[in-house]
Amino acid sequence: MTELNDPFARHLGYLLRRASAVMMADLGTALIPLGLRPVEATILSLIAANQGCTQSDIGRMLGIKRANMVPLMASLSAKGLIEKSRVDGRSQALGLTDQGALKQRDAIKAIDVHEAKFGAALSKVDIITLQKALIDIAGAQTPTV
Amino acid sequence: MTELNDPFARHLGYLLRRASAVMMADLGTALIPLGLRPVEATILSLIAANQGCTQSDIGRMLGIKRANMVPLMASLSAKGLIEKSRVDGRSQALGLTDQGALKQRDAIKAIDVHEAKFGAALSKVDIITLQKALIDIAGAQTPTV
DNA sequence: TATTGTTATACTCTATAACTATA
DNA sequence: TATAGTTATAGAGTATAACAATA
Numbered sequence: 001m002t003e004l005n006d007p008f009a010r011h012l013g014y015l016l017r018r019a020s021a022v023m024m025a026d027l028g029t030a031l032i033p034l035g036l037r038p039v040e041a042t043i044l045s046l047i048a049a050n051q052g053c054t055q056s057d058i059g060r061m062l063g064i065k066r067a068n069m070v071p072l073m074a075s076l077s078a079k080g081l082i083e084k085s086r087v088d089g090r091s092q093a094l095g096l097t098d099q100g101a102l103k104q105r106d107a108i109k110a111i112d113v114h115e116a117k118f119g120a121a122l123s124k125v126d127i128i129t130l131q132k133a134l135i136d137i138a139g140a141q142t143p144t145v
Numbered sequence: 146m147t148e149l150n151d152p153f154a155r156h157l158g159y160l161l162r163r164a165s166a167v168m169m170a171d172l173g174t175a176l177i178p179l180g181l182r183p184v185e186a187t188i189l190s191l192i193a194a195n196q197g198c199t200q201s202d203i204g205r206m207l208g209i210k211r212a213n214m215v216p217l218m219a220s221l222s223a224k225g226l227i228e229k230s231r232v233d234g235r236s237q238a239l240g241l242t243d244q245g246a247l248k249q250r251d252a253i254k255a256i257d258v259h260e261a262k263f264g265a266a267l268s269k270v271d272i273i274t275l276q277k278a279l280i281d282i283a284g285a286q287t288p289t290v
Numbered sequence: 291t292a293t294t295g296t297t298a299t300a301c302t303c304t305a306t307a308a309c310t311a312t313a
Numbered sequence: 314t315a316t317a318g319t320t321a322t323a324g325a326g327t328a329t330a331a332c333a334a335t336a
Binding site: 042046131135 | 168193206
Binding site for chain 3: 210212
């Protein structure tokens with residue numbers, strides 16, 4: 001048997017998962033030359049847009065547990081892309097190093113190209129419909145990223 | 146800092162990932178009473194729709210490597226839901242046991258309720274637009290499920 | 291009491307390599 | 314030579330529990 005009948009061909013959850021996996025794989029490939037994984041590029045951009053935020057803030061926004069933020073931040077620190085400064089005895093304000101700011105701009109360029117590639121097949125109306133539908137589906141829940 | 150600025154709020158890949166994660170989590174919860182994970186429910190339905198297919202066929206369709214199909218099929222076998230019969234010295238034709246057929250029908254009911262829950266907020270036109278867009282995005286590629 | 295960052299750990303999912311037996 | 318099923322294993326991603334320092 002070569003060609004299987006697909007009973008889920010029109011199921012939303014199924015199609016979402018496939019589309020998401022394809023885009024994620026493409027983004028992963030696009031970021032390899034920068035030495036970043038998608039989650040790392042995302043964190044760099046979140047820091048750029050929220051200078052002084054903490055890693056707990058980022059974890060809450062991305063649905064990443066505090067414990068799992070530790071090796072992520074350690075990796076970005078080891079690459080010299082982020083710096084921490086104590087706010088109080090618990091929290092550390094995050095910022096990008098000069099190298100991190102450059103890397104973040106390169107990452108955004110790659111992400112924009114990646115997004116445009118997939119948006120090209122869709123009309124503007126469809127993209128807006130899609131965005132609205134996806135936001136509705138995600139609802140108010142904190143997702144796992 | 147409590148409310149973070151989100152520079153990816155309108156990015157397709159980001160929204161897809163969030164929406165997919167929310168639906169997957171909901172499906173996982175919905176299937177707990179049946180003792181099935183989403184991938185197991187999917188496999189049962191693929192077998193029902195393609196009696197006599199092999200586990201390699203299913204793996205190709207779902208983007209699951211042959212090696213990773215083994216424990217999945219073993220789990221479904223251990224639950225008494227599927228049966229194998231040798232086709233030739235290599236391949237095994239898959240079928241559902243009576244218990245597996247019952248479980249598959251229950252799973253489809255749960256999946257339909259789950260799908261309807263998320264589709265309820267969308268118009269029929271939007272759903273069709275969404276389906277078409279997601280299929281376009283996934284393209285011809287074999288996704289990772 | 292609650293929060294931040296951390297360590298340790300376990301479980302799932304995914305990926306590769308290699309083996310067997312068949313075709 | 315290619316395919317089906319399997320084993321072993323390694324790497325991600327994610328989950329919980331617990332701790333110290335601090336608010």
